[in-house]
């Protein structure tokens with residue numbers, strides 16, 4: 001059927017600004033880009049700091065995370081993964097900084113904000129079929145520059161709310177493989193979470209046979225330079 005070949009996905013899921021500064025762009029990454037990033041994910045997962053579930057008050061999160069540039073642990077950033085193996089995390093690759101700039105340009109237009117966007121960390125989350133993430137704010141960064149989110153693999157039910165409470169008003173939307181979501185400006189500190197993922201929903205060719213990955217690029221606002229003597 002040609003409707004499978006030329007699907008209505010993008011018509012059904014138009015690009016949209018949910019709240020001021022929060023922009024969802026479905027299908028932003030091509031399948032080739034997704035599969036290439038999925039390969040990088042498998043490399044990052046092996047170390048120097050392996051993919052792990054962070055512990056919050058003694059309980060492991062269901063999501064597993066590997067970090068680049070800065071290591072996130074509840075609720076701070078360090079260069080060394082002191083809660084895992086004490087080793088320094090890999091540098092944030094230049095190509096991800098570039099993807100971040102392209103993403104901000106896509107969301108807000110190709111102006112000075114995009115040109116000056118300089119993420120210094122990436123949190124790469126892996127969700128198995130049971131994993132979810134409760135409503136939270138991304139507020140361990142000093143900077144209020146936008147967060148850029150990229151999703152690959154299975155779709156999820158993403159909840160994006162308001163800056164005041166974990167509760168309504170919020171909106172539920174699907175983040176599918178290849179989707180871009182940028183939240184900045186008045187929405188930068190909005191509560192958000194992943195209610196569930198949809199097993200077996202990943203498109204063929206995206207590079208993820210199972211599970212979902214989400215990469216968030218962020219500006220920590222911590223020291224600018226990586227020290228050069230290490």
Ligand SMILES: O=C(O)CCC(=O)C(=O)O
Pocket residue numbers: 123125133138149151158175192193194214216
């Ligand atoms: O997986 C997602 O789409 C969101 C991840 C997230 O909110 C986070 O890492 O802080």
Ligand SMILES: [Fe+2]
Pocket residue numbers: 136137138192
């Ligand atoms: Fe978050």
